[in-house]
Amino acid sequence: MFFLAVLVLLGLAFDVRGLQSLIPEEAGIKANSAVAMMLGSLALLRRNHRILTFFSIAVFLIGALTLSEYSLHRNFGIDEFFIRDTNYIFYPGRMSQYTSIGYMLLGLSLLPMNSRHHVLRQFSRVLGILTGALGALAIVSHGYDTHVPNLIRPHSNVSVPTALGLLIGAIGVQYATPSEGIVRLLHADNAGGAMLRRLLPAGTLLTLLLGYAVRDAQIHYRWESGFSLALVGLGVGACLIGGIVLTAVDLERQDLSRRESVSLSMMAAKAAPVMIWMSGTDKLCTYVNKPWLDFTGRSMDSELGSGWAEGVHPEDSQRCFDTFTQSFDRREEFQMEYRLRRYDGEYRWVLDLGVPRFDQDGSFVGFVGIGVDVTDRKRVEQTLRESEARFLDLAEQSRTTHWEVDPQGLFTYVSHVSQASWGYRPEEVVGRMHFYDIHPEEGRTAFKADVFAVIERKLPFLDVIHAVETKDGRISWGSVNGIPILNADGTLRCYRGSCTDVTERKLAEDALSDMSRKLIEAHEQERTRIARELHDDIVQRLAFLAVQLDVVRRNIPDSGSEIGRRIGDLRNQATDITTDVQSLSHELHSSKLEYLGIEVAAKNFCKEFCEHQGVEIDFQSYDVPAGLPSDLSLPLFRVLQEALRNAAKHSGVNSFEVKLWGSGQDVQLTVKDHGAGFDSEAATKGTGLGLTSMQERLRLVGGELSIISQPMRGTTIHARVCHNSGGLWRNDSRLISERG
Template sequence: MSEIALYQNEIGNSLRRVVENTERESKLVQSIIDASGSSIVIIDEKRSIVFVNRAWRQFANRTGSLNGEYGLGKTYPEISCGIVSTGPKDAVALRDGIKQVIRGEEIEFEMRYRCTAVAGPMWIAIHASAFLRSSQQGGRLIMIAHDDISLNELASADSRKDEQRFRRLLETTNIVPWERAAGDSRFAYVGEQITDLFGFSTEQWKQDDFWTSRIHTDDVERVTAEYSNLSPLADHFRSEYRMIAKDGRVIWIEDHVDVVREWAKRPTMHGFMTDISERKHAESITKDLSRRLINAQEEERKRIARELHDDLNQRVALISIELEQVAQTAMQNPSALSGRLGSIKQKVSEISNEIHRMSYELHPSKLEHLGLVPALRSFCSELARSRAIKIDFQGGKLPESLNRDITLCVFRTAQEALQNASKHSGAAEVKVTLNATEKQLELTITDEGCGFIPTHEKMTKGLGITSMQERIHHVGGTFKVISERSRGTTVRVTVPIA
């Protein structure tokens, strides 16, 4: 259309002379207009065609609806409305638009329509504008330019079909597409999936401020600011926030938004909402577990420090005092020296054993060098001796090439379960069995102690059972605790090895 406007400015005066039949200038202007790629006709106030260019003659040949004069002398609506194939409504709109320009009610008129042609349907865009004849002849002439926009229309149609196919594809997922003007809280379009996600109809989401009203109160100020205060340069942003469903559920949303900007138009936003509630829940569990693991590490450090200070340190101090006494006794009563030294030796041996036990709890070296069964048997023996409890360990033959992660996982789980039993069950005996089938390891630890309720809040929040569960699940195994008050406890673990 800009090309036609330029032609109109440059040759308007010359066209007047064409109509006045100035032969030399008429030929000049004819050649100028013939150079235009648009199909141009000029009509008078009676809507009769008084001038056509080369492109119009070629267009007439393509439509096959004009005689050898290419419409000269005929009324323009008679010709043009006859080739409009998009229905009588477009034909009437074309006739009325031209009439308004002739009457001076409008400066120009534009429309597009589909017309018939020899080679098949084609899309035409027209632009009509008026100019005056010379003062001698007076009257008004209308220049009408026609452009073939079939390729553009086909491309637009393909684009619309692609968009429709994409939207239908999205409607089969839990991703919610939406569109709205920048700074507007009312959706111009939103996918049907939003009804399944939140429980509200698509029409409700197209109401003013409905989207804002469903944002969680702790997020609404931040989110509305993000969507309202768009950077003049940013064309994409991502936001995470909570929304309230119709049934009161809190749903976490991840929204990917593209900002589309066009010259002299209000920016529009196109987005895709995704329900990330499960991911947020998993992140919350991970954070909570990390926090509890850190707390457990601190508790373990405190325990080791306490044992070093309250037990080993005091025992070493007592040995130091006893050595001073031995030194004094040696001078006064040498015959008593042997007995005192034997006592000190026994105490040093006990301290050595305690240091060895603590070291073994922190890192079981026997597990690496001897394997799972010998390491667990050794641990049971040492724990039974230090806690004055009977532990009956039965270990079967295990595959030689067990994965290190599996052996460490099973050992730590048995270690935790046995320490719990020795500390809390009150049982005089604990039975441990470790066997292997072709497909899995099987560990069972049983006591006939006081028992407990596995689902009790103290147990679910404590890290003992949780850490064992996490360890076993990490290697793809199953962990089960069977316990009742006054009926003992059984821990059953299976870990796949094939």
């Protein structure tokens, strides 16, 4: 249609008569008519856009204004607006009255063709049919060279291009909504569609050919009109009979196919391991398969009609009937559960699924459904509900708040204990607060970052102690446990866990830790005082005594005498005692540790220990951070001292390995031997204070001590302190870790 309009406009622009009429010696199309045809084609091409309204109104206005010129005998100046017409004296450039009517109908049919209202779309299709009928009548008139009154004559002519444009536009309006109207019937996959597709082109073509032949015969052979009409009717009748016969053959083929399909469906229903039923359009049962009969223990005749309902439990009967009736009336799928009496008299729960059935032409023919015995599943669900209820009762009665958060940390569930522990009711928390919102403002950012690092790795955590700011502003402490819940594809669905109020325990532990810290500090201060007194007083006095004894030995005339030798022995003993006391002073308080750091102090201690104990120590160190605070370096140094003394005393070997290194956030120390070993659990529970002292020193600074030892397999002592923990979660031995 668009290209036809462009072709005609080119003919008008360049005065090519053949392009204006398409048929020699026939009236040509006017410029306004070609423009209206182009606008109509654009409306069809852009029918899903808002610009459709503009194009439709423009087509209507062109036709309406032209028709008004004829009615009012006035010239509005639109006839030769685009191209000057030199072919006509009367009404140059003006389209005919019937062409104007055709474009008015076309414009009105284009406007509502995509409306949301069914009535407007139906109105559009009716106007389209009228437009197409006008174009078809003009084409037939041209073809038969029959001047139908007022359609083909000067000043009222509907040209061939115009008639083609109106016909194509009318067809486009019908296809704008292919799921409705005659287009739906034409493309329907049923007997009606098949008949229409056969009869419409055949009847149209035969009628046109007969009409042309009869008209030609009337002119040349002077046939009577009655005989001509009879001949046309005979041809049309033959066409109808042929279409009916072909349709009957197709319907028979479809019926055979449908019967075969039904037969296969019945065979499948009999062999299926589930109960299957069918109903007709009267809502009565028409079929049940063998598993249904085996379940109920009744005959087919007893179950058909409404007999199947006799086995439904009385308490479920009305609900079951209402669900079926409502779904049947609405032609909707349904799902329901009811109790059905089994052959042994026991009522069993059945899950019934029903769907509507339609034949090939879309007609409703009833319902089909399946029934599955779900009694065992119902019992399991009931047991699970009872178990969950007991769990919730216990959870509500405990001091533990149970919670669930989504991957973004938003609470999706908390138990009612939250009101007693946190001061918030569950409805104030769920969907409104994140886990970090209950943490005090101070340290909240670090706490949030630490927890999200755990969530990202999908790790569980155990007995994490953290502060909780209650609704009234108090600070309490909670012990939190959590596990990740994953989806089938491995993505995180949520975290679930518990939070127990351990405020009293935390305060007691803090008090105990404070007391232990003070005792250790007092112990260290006393060791420092004694070490200084030994170094500054006793060692000096012993050194002076050794010097004096040496002077006395030299002043004896006969230094090789017995007295001289004894004085020399006393000097040597005094020197050894001085060295031992000095070593004891260094063990009590290492000045190298205070001024040179843990790495130098540990290396020097191992060297002195080797000299005094006569053993070998393989000392290695690397990546030890400089400037490690004394409150962290001192516990490591004391562990080294205690571990080497115990190894030299109990291992039975004289070769040891010491390793000191840094690893980003912490500093670690291992002391290893391949000696006799011991039972670490028994030693921990014993009365000795060595291991207990090491553990307590490290615990106070957030460190760890692990002992791996078995009889005759050696011992490894591992100590770790965090010098840059970055948060609560990274320096607690019970927190999340890959160690399990």
